[in-house]
Amino acid sequence: MYKVVFPLSLALLYCSPMTLAAATNKAPKLQLAKVYQSTVNLDQFFVSEKLDGIRAYWNGKQLITRFGNLIYAPKWFTDSLPAVPLDGELWVGRGQFETVSSIVRKHIPDDGEWLRVKFMAFDLPHNLETFANRTNKLKQLIRETSVRHLEYVEQFSIETQEQLDSALAGIDAIGGEGLMLHRANALYQSKRTDDLLKVKSYIDEEAIVLKHLPGKGKYSGLMGSILVETKSGVRFKIGTGFSDLERKNPPSVGSEITFRYRGKTSRGVPRFASFMRIRDEF
Structure with a gap:
């Protein structure tokens, strides 16, 4: 691979030199x-x-x-x-x-x-x-x-x-x-x-995993669904969106997940909630 060298004049075209950021690990x-x-x-x-x-x-x-x-x-x-x-x-x-x-x-x-x-x-x-x-x-x-x-x-x-x-x-x-x-x-x-x-055609939100619930039928011996709680205190189950590997190794209790849904019931429960991923602020 060759290193590309950019002249100062090119950098000035896109950004004032006073705003060029120094190396930092701050957000x-x-x-x-x-x-x-x-x-x-x-x-x-x-x-x-x-x-x-x-x-x-x-x-x-x-x-x-x-x-x-x-x-x-x-x-x-x-x-x-x-x-x-x-x-x-x-x-x-x-x-x-x-x-x-x-x-x-x-x-x-x-x-x-x-x-x-x-x-x-x-x-x-x-x-x-x-x-x-x-x-x-x-x-x-x-x-x-x-x-x-x-x-x-x-x-x-x-x-x-x-x-x-x-x-x-x-x-x-x-x-x-x-x-x-x-x-x-x-x-x-x-x-x-x-x-x-x-x-998006769906809404996404975060929730905390409270409990793993056992699967039935083809998911016997695996995680079937998880009980979660949103920041607003609403508790409900999520049983879709998981791969077989994720059912074998489900999100740990206490972890924060992101899920998707389409609207809410009159009690504020997300409709058609589906697991997306474990939330990790990397």
């Missing part, structure tokens, strides 16, 4: 999304696929998770990235969250595994322009960098709820997680904001 101040509500004007937003990966911040020297943990990527992976802060996701493909999570958590990186990983960049967090300008400059930067494992998250425009619904259905059909809406004229804000919205 980066990233822009976080709110949940989409159908009252927004869709023609004010760019749309992109929501990627089911590990959120990663490149500070020009290191890859860091949103919670401030250093990601031990191979030297060849980081040496070829530009000296410009980037916001994005480490991703190996749709429905492969557990795979990429396993790869990036290792303190001794496996080159063969990292060959599968792409850094999907969707923003320039230290650029002081609108998202419309930032995304154009990001696309130009990635094209000029020309590194196989660095890709631009494509943005497109829509105007109506029907177009949004159609785009979401298309993403669902290929196993995607959902869509992201970026307000075109918004500046990057290091907080949760309605200038960045997530759109």
Whole structure:
């Protein structure tokens, strides 16, 4: 692998030199999304696929998770990235969250595994322009960098709820997680904001595992379901979404999980709740 050297003038194009981040293990101040509500004007937003990966911040020297943990990527992976802060996701493909999570958590990186990983960049967090300008400059930067494992998250425009619904259905059909809406004229804000919205065909939430319940029939001898409690104190069972391996080794009692559902009953119990993953703030 060859190290790509970027002249100072190129870095200045995308970011003021005073904003270049130093190496740190503090949690980066990233822009976080709110949940989409159908009252927004869709023609004010760019749309992109929501990627089911590990959120990663490149500070020009290191890859860091949103919670401030250093990601031990191979030297060849980081040496070829530009000296410009980037916001994005480490991703190996749709429905492969557990795979990429396993790869990036290792303190001794496996080159063969990292060959599968792409850094999907969707923003320039230290650029002081609108998202419309930032995304154009990001696309130009990635094209000029020309590194196989660095890709631009494509943005497109829509105007109506029907177009949004159609785009979401298309993403669902290929196993995607959902869509992201970026307000075109918004500046990057290091907080949760309605200038960045997530759109899913389901809702996800967290809960604490209280108990394992035995399976029956084909799941005899395995975990059949888990009893969980949400932050609001609602208790219910989740029995779907688990692989056979997860039924053999279910989430431990006391651990926090993420589950998906579609609406709630009058008592606040999630409908059609399905296990997604163990929540771990990496």
